[in-house]
Amino acid sequence: MCENFYIPGFWNSHERYRKFTMKLVPFVKYTSCGNNFVIVDETEHTSLTEYEMSRFAFQATNISFGVGCDNLLVIQRCSKEALQAIAKERPYWCWPPEAEQANYLFRMFEPDGEEALCCGNGLMCVASYLLHQHGVTSASIMTEIPLPEPKVIQIGAGADSMGGWVNLGHPRKAPVELATAGFSEAFTETIDLYSDIKINFRAGDLRAFSDERELQLKAYLVFTGEPHLVIFPDSDFSIPELADYIFGSSEQWSVKDRRESFGTWLVEHIGKYMNARYKEIFPAGINVNLARSQRSGVLENRCYERGINRETLACGTGALAVAYVYSKLSQLTLDEIDILPHRCRWHDDNARIRINRSDEGWSLASSPVMLFDGVYRLLPEHHRVIEKLSSKDITGSDINRVVP
Numbered sequence: 001m002c003e004n005f006y007i008p009g010f011w012n013s014h015e016r017y018r019k020f021t022m023k024l025v026p027f028v029k030y031t032s033c034g035n036n037f038v039i040v041d042e043t044e045h046t047s048l049t050e051y052e053m054s055r056f057a058f059q060a061t062n063i064s065f066g067v068g069c070d071n072l073l074v075i076q077r078c079s080k081e082a083l084q085a086i087a088k089e090r091p092y093w094c095w096p097p098e099a100e101q102a103n104y105l106f107r108m109f110e111p112d113g114e115e116a117l118c119c120g121n122g123l124m125c126v127a128s129y130l131l132h133q134h135g136v137t138s139a140s141i142m143t144e145i146p147l148p149e150p151k152v153i154q155i156g157a158g159a160d161s162m163g164g165w166v167n168l169g170h171p172r173k174a175p176v177e178l179a180t181a182g183f184s185e186a187f188t189e190t191i192d193l194y195s196d197i198k199i200n201f202r203a204g205d206l207r208a209f210s211d212e213r214e215l216q217l218k219a220y221l222v223f224t225g226e227p228h229l230v231i232f233p234d235s236d237f238s239i240p241e242l243a244d245y246i247f248g249s250s251e252q253w254s255v256k257d258r259r260e261s262f263g264t265w266l267v268e269h270i271g272k273y274m275n276a277r278y279k280e281i282f283p284a285g286i287n288v289n290l291a292r293s294q295r296s297g298v299l300e301n302r303c304y305e306r307g308i309n310r311e312t313l314a315c316g317t318g319a320l321a322v323a324y325v326y327s328k329l330s331q332l333t334l335d336e337i338d339i340l341p342h343r344c345r346w347h348d349d350n351a352r353i354r355i356n357r358s359d360e361g362w363s364l365a366s367s368p369v370m371l372f373d374g375v376y377r378l379l380p381e382h383h384r385v386i387e388k389l390s391s392k393d394i395t396g397s398d399i400n401r402v403v404p
Helices: 050-061 080-089 120-134 240-246 255-259 262-277 316-330 384-390
Strands: 002-007 018-032 035-042 071-077 104-109 138-143 151-156 164-167 192-200 214-223 227-231 287-295 298-305 310-312 336-341 353-358 361-366 369-378
Touching: 018 050, 018 120, 035 050, 035 120, 050 071, 050 080, 050 104, 050 369, 071 120, 104 120, 120 138, 120 151, 120 164, 120 316, 120 361, 120 369, 192 262, 214 316, 227 316, 240 262, 240 287, 262 287, 262 298, 262 310, 287 316, 298 316, 316 336, 316 353, 316 361
Parallel strands: 035 071, 104 138, 227 287, 298 336
Antiparallel strands: 002 018, 018 035, 018 369, 071 104, 138 151, 151 164, 164 361, 192 214, 214 227, 287 298, 298 310, 336 353, 353 361
């Protein structure tokens, strides 16, 4: 869909109008526990080329010069033509996967236009959208598109009060492309333990809490569709008192104060530091989860996400990573674990991601919400806003994400 429009005379010296063709992109915006997405439905009609998907990601995610969201999601039919189009433009595979494996393709793009692997909350939003837009109650969908062997999983909606679910399968050991060998020890067959990670601070950063300028911690790495480090500050920090600032109770401060609190700064500092200083170990970046057990089967979590390079209100694959590591550490056989997304619960006291374990894999369930729909006028490639802003590091970080 295209629309003709005119830009006034500063484009030339005669104050005449210059004509452009601008592509219109229909979209919906969804949220799941505050993790929010712009979704483009390409199941029936094609709106974006492969190149335009990456280009639109900046405009979709940018709150000041676009729609504003965490990630751009594109839903496609899993067809031979779609897979061949991906293979032609993106050097992911030696041979395209078989189209018969799945009903749909799950495409997810970071603000810098790079394609990401997987997203639990995003998949639950897609499941809710497919139900309400196309009447689909369950479907198979191909994820982890940039990896040499994408993964097919199941999604669905409408079966229970939670509203959307995704079975991510069984957690796995992180691929060598995402975690360099030789820096960790095996904790289980699927979890690697990093026992001596150091986070440095400037003089005075921790003055109110400790005389130390270095935080030592241990972390557990697992792959749940994304690589996640899981850290329990109460036991894994060399300065365990800092855990109380990360998980300050909602009764202590107002929402405004909590946003600006030391705990929020600490989460950001740890996440940015690990993504900037540990590239040798995590060349594609790393998601960092800070978790605390409230009681048996109920945990809080805060997640700093790679690619976005900031803490998000919630993370589905991170929630699964926390639940999985917790089950191994506690040696409890729990079929159901509730993960409370700490940041989202500043705004929604009932926010939670429910994790269920079965022989078929680990499933996530939440309550996705469709916020609004609209049509975006895709800015021309050489528009001054796009050229000026997308040429910079739009996340404000010096971390360049690499897709394996």
